[in-house]
Each structure stands twice: as structure tokens, then as C-alpha cells.
Amino acid sequence: MADATDATPAPPDHALELRRVMKSFGPVVALRSGSLVLDRGSIHALIGENGAGKSTLVKIIAGLYRRDDGDFLLDGESVDFASTAQSKAAGIAVIYQEPTLFPDLSVTENIFMGRQPTGRLGRIDRAAMREEATRIFQRLGVALDPDRVTEGLSIADQQIIEIAKAISLDARVLIMDEPTAALSGVEVERLFAVARSLRDEGRALLFISHRFDEVFALCDTVTVMRDGAYVHTTPLADTTVDDLVRQMVGRDVTELFPKLPSTPGDVVLEVEGLTRPGVFRDVSFSLRAGEIVGLAGLVGAGRSEVARAIFGVDAYESGTVRLGGTVLPKGSVRQATARGLALVPEDRRKQGLVLDEGVSRNITLAIRSKLSRWGLLRTSDENRAAREWASRLEVKTAALDATTGTLSGGNQQKVVIGKWLATQPRVLIVDEPTRGIDVGTKSEVHRLLSELAQQGLAILMISSELPEVLGMADRVLVMREGRLTGEFARADATPETIMFAATADAEGIR
């Protein structure tokens, strides 16, 4: 059905078109120039590193964000969605990376919420609704109880509900933002079969994925984005994985991140058999002084959860964590901190900083009891301690008592790192240390981490950015779906080996 013999480039073929779309949030430019053309009866791939602007682009299409500049055409007509309801009404369905469902409501209600079939007096026709849900599940070939609540469903099942939602919406444009991230091989095949049949019905599909094998198996055209801008669009038949990786990264990986040589010392952190059912299972690894170990994997693989469990924020069911040879009691941040463990969390604004407080108060937060006399803190003591770290980390701030909320993202991150370095840790866990930071500050953070490792600090770096992992880490661990699935020495780590470990299925395709 999708025979492209007809070569007329008539504009109505484009179901959706974005031209040089811009979006910024305050001083942060999320999308410099996003362009994308989706054709009917085609599955289009959108690839790029994390932070390339893919999600921002999707959110503009979905009506969550409004573009600052550029053109957005739907069926050749300019549109400007002020809400998700408007984009939905225009026939656009978006399946987000993380399913957004109502946990207390039934599977059926989740599919039809807001547009349930109604009968007399506007009464919801539950029988018809349930029947339609069952019909969609049959088409998808899944056995999901339409009456159960969605709470407790696996991500894969939740994803199926999202897809069922899009199908019931009869969407003309279907956008899937990494829908396969948590699916098993069988589930992926089923999803692809559905996607192909939707394509053959003449719908336009956009498929965002990090898995190249899937992109090549499913899609016909690919658009590459980098640093918030459009790079290239090409038929997949005319390109290779190597070409695409080069376009995605767009620079020499090793140059940007100055990794200084360091000699690994004794083992300081040992994690053995760490398990929390449903989140992560049997995670074991060790960390040596002076070593930077990268922890790679897809979003949702359980990396941050492992870090939080080690640090004592969350409990775990079984396994042990040893710090310097002795077992660390579970669930005690106080003990972990006292024994020399530090965690720079994923979301610095929510988890890392007290945004309304000043720079010096934030830097000294973790050492406040050491600084206090008779339980009281003196501003002069705080400032003295903070000044040292602020200058060592080159935090750019108007004053030490300026509220941290006013700092740029990079400088905020330096404050968080400074806060933990002030505790003089032996092991530093950093979770996405450079997310949302401009390129200049990024390499400063990298140099800092590198220097710290050289001075003997053991660093576990969780990162979704492959170039960062490849550039910085002495050793790379990879997690997928709650398990460690790969370990590579610096020399053996390549984008392909890491991506394979992060995405390949247990059933083992290839």
C-alpha cells in the first residue's frame, strides 16, 4: 500500500511540517532551529543525543509548549496549539517515554478518559467502552484485563495502554517517544506490527529511539538532531549506523572531555547483589580510589534508583554495600555521609539545592553540624567555608548570599558538587552531572571530576550522554531494566557496544 511510485512532491503529502522552530526557557535555549517533515503513510525516525531538542520538539507538536518562532504546518495549514486538547482535536496522538496514566482508574477508563462513548443524557456507555477496549487489545494481541486499575502495571503494559489510547483516538499523526525503551522483544515486534498497519492506513508516524536496529527495521526516513538544531534528513536506505552516529555526535568525542590519567588504588566501594523487586535486581560492582566509573543505560533502567539505594535514600530488599571494607547500614543517609559517601542528585533544582537560600548556606548545608557551635551557625563561618569552595570550583555569582535560584544551571551544579566536596568524601556519586548545562561549563565540570579522580576520589558517574561516558570513564557499567548488562574497560567501550548492552533484549536478537 505504501508504494511510493508516485513521485509528485505535492505539499498535501506532508501531514506535518516544522520549519526552523525555536523555543527557549529564560536564558536556556532548548531548541535553536528544529525542522521536521512527516509524510502520510510513512514512519519517520527522529534521533539525537539526550539534550538534542527532540523532546522539546515533540512537546511543541503536542501543544505542551508554544514555539517562540518558526513555522508549524499541519496538512499545509499553519497551526498554533495552546493546549494538548487542541493538538488532540487536530488528530495528533503522542505516546510519551514515561506513560502518564491515572493509577486509581481502570485500564478502560484510562484509554477513553475525556472522550468516553456516551448514550442518553450523556451517560457513559460502559459496555461499549469496554468492548472497544477489548477490540483494541485483540488487535494489539495483548491479554490485559480492561477492568483492573493501572496501578502496579509494568511499564510495558502501561505503554500498551498509551498505544491503545492513540488507536482509539484514530490519530492522523502518531508520535512515539522511545516507546520501546522498556519493552521485551515480543512486545516490540507486536508494537512494530501495529505501527506498520497504522502506516499502511495512511497515517504519519514519528518514532523516536536510541536503538538503531529498531530504527532500521521499522522506519523509512530519518531526521538527525544535535544541540537543539536540525542536522539532516535522509531515507534510511541511503545511510548507515556509522553515518548517523557521526551526525548525532558531530564532534570528536575525546577532545571535548579532558580526562586526566589516574592510577586506580584500593577498592573503596563494593556493592553486592543489591535487589529491590520491581526496580533493580542483583546489582554488583566495585569502585576503586582514583577511578571514574560510568554508569550508562536508558532512562528508566534503574540507575538513579541504585544510586539512591546505595546512598541510603531508598531502602533495598537484599544485598550489601561496603564502604572501605565495612558494611554500610541500609537506609541511613546520615551514616553514608559520615563514612564518606556523597551523592549529587539527578535533579539539582528539586533534590540538590535549597533554591531560596544563598550560595554559602547551600554549600555548607552538608557540613552544618561540623560548622556550628552550640548548635548555632555563624554567617562568618559559613562564608569562610563557602568562599573556599566557590573559588576552587569557580562559581560565578554576584555574592555569596545571592539566592541560588538566580544562578545559571552550570553554576548551580557547581554549588551542589561543592556542597558534597566540602564533606571530604571518599566516594562521589554524580547523577547526570551535566544535564541542561551549557557546553563551556560542561567541560569545566568534566575537568573538575577528572581532577578529583586524580587526587584519589572514587567517582561513579551516571550519565545518559554517551560522549560524556566514553570521554570521562575509566570503566563503563551498563544497566538495562534493573540489571547490570555490561562492563567495559575504557578501551573496549564504543557507542555501539554500550548501546547494545543498554538495549539488546534478553532473547538476544543478532
Added chain:
Amino acid sequence: MSTATPVRPGTSPAAKLVSHVATARESGIVLALVLIIVVATLNNPTFLFSPDGFRDLLLTPSLLLLVAVGQAIVIITRNVDLSVGSVVGITAYLTGRLFIDVPGLPLVVVFLAGIVVGGILGLINGALVAYAKVPALVITLGTMYIYRGINVAWAGSNRVNASDLPADFRGLGTGQVLGIPILTLLAVVVLIGAAWYLRNLRSGRELYAIGSDPAAAHLYGLKVNRRIIGAFVTSGALAGLAGVLYAARYGTVASNAGFGWELQAIGAAVIGGVAISGGVGSVWGAAIGAYLLLTINRALPILGIDDFWQRAVVGALILGAIVLDRVLAVRQSRKLTAERETGR
């Protein structure tokens, strides 16, 4: 079975109904209510087996029921309305003033006035919560004092007396149909209407969705603000209706009418299984909760328990209900996770 859809055991409509009733959160409270009535009646048969006893049993909680139904609707959206007691006060006094100042006013107009004024006060709450993005707890704490202040300023030390009210209006408060108080019938009609709305209309289901996950509701493109405002208007209007009926039932209205009802209404909803975190519960539960709460209040003196312990019992009931819900939720979530793990 040769039919296309084999009937599994326990899926016939009757079996479904039995299992639904047996597992429903509301069944537990009904049981507790029955237990209390039985124990109190054994101690003093007039508690149930006298015309007055039976009437009081039905009548006393009827007004709180109306307020609790409104409160439940608001709590289901993950909000709370602390101003309902003050709304009952204002509308009760308004009812008396209308009869005094405009003699011969038709009853319908008075009822409408109470409901509309209550609805407007609810609209103010809802608009502030929806657009100012300040938690409902804070907004309605403020309006609770403001509405009560207006009431006190307006009424001063005046009060409405039973003699100021027309006889047919007061008859509503004492009248019965087939042995059942009119006020109770009215409350049950409202209850059935609200339950039907929440179960069968799109906007009713959306209230649950909003309470279950506000961010997801936004992504779904639901009209979140409009629904939240609607919930507060409903809560205010029901409190307004309760205010009018308050005047009919008690005859005397001072500026402290309805004082403290907001907490009783929240207590009734929580005891009835409406989750304070939103998305879960029914107005049936809240209604039974209202009956349980006020029936306990009447039963404890009969059992010879002094005033202090009566309050403590109510408190224990609320804590017990919350702990029970939490335990059930944790158990459910464990079970679902275990199913998933073994299912893989």
C-alpha cells in the same frame, strides 16, 4: 461451554455483585454502623424502637450528609473545602432574614437563594484554587474565616427565631413521608444524583482522573480548572442547601450556625473511604461516614461514656480509617508487584 465467551466461575452478574459488596470499602462502615445501632439499642431499646429514636437516627445526620457529599466531591479532585461550615452559617441566616424582610416569599425562591449564594461562595473558592495555584487548604482556610466574619458582622447579636419562620417552611424540618423525615428523603435524592453523576458522566469521571494524577490530567487535555471550579461550586451549593434546611430543622439561627461542620464533613468523607490524596472513594462512603459519625455521637452517651471519650472515639475512628486505607493500599501494591515479577 460452546459459547464464544466462556463463563468463568464467579463472573455471573449475581456472583459479581456478591463479591463486589463483600470487598467494597463501604461495606465495612455499614457493618460498623449496624454494630453501633445494635449495641446502643440493646442498652436502651428506645434508641431504635421508638418513633423519636427512629426519626432522630435518620434525621440528625441528613444535613451533614449533604455537606459531606460536597466535601467528598472536592476531596476526590485532591483538594479540600474548609469553608463549608461558614457557608452553612451564612445561608442559614440568609434564609431567616429573607422570611423576616420579605414576608410571603415563596419557598422555592428561598431555597434557590440559599443554593445560589452557596454556589457563588464556592465559585470564589474554586476560582482562587484553580487560578492562583495556591493549595485549597490555605485558600479555604482564609475564606472560612472571611465568610464567618461576614456572617457575624451581618447578624451581630441578632438571631432568627422559630416564630419568624412560616409554618409550612418549618414543617419541612419536622415533616415525614411514610415515617421517613422529609429532610432525609431530600438528602438521599441529592446523594443518588451525585453518585449517578460521578459514575456516569464524563465530567464526573474526570474529577477522579484529576485527583488521581493532576499532571496526567493536563496531558490528557482535560479541562482541569473548569472541573475543579465545578467541584467547589457543587460543594458550596450543597452547603447552601444544608444552610436553608438548617433553618427549617432548628428554627433558631445565630451567627455560629454550622460552626465546625467542615471538620465533621471531612471526617465523614475520610471514614467513608474517600482518599485524602484524591482519585479514590465514593459519595456513598461519605454519606455512610456522616451517619456513622453522628450516630456514634448519639450512641456513646447512652452507653454511659463521657464527653471527652466521645471525641477521642471519633478521632480514633478517623485515624483507624486512614491507617486501614494505607494498609490496604500497600498490600494491594505489593500484590500487584509480586504478580508482575512472577509473571515475567
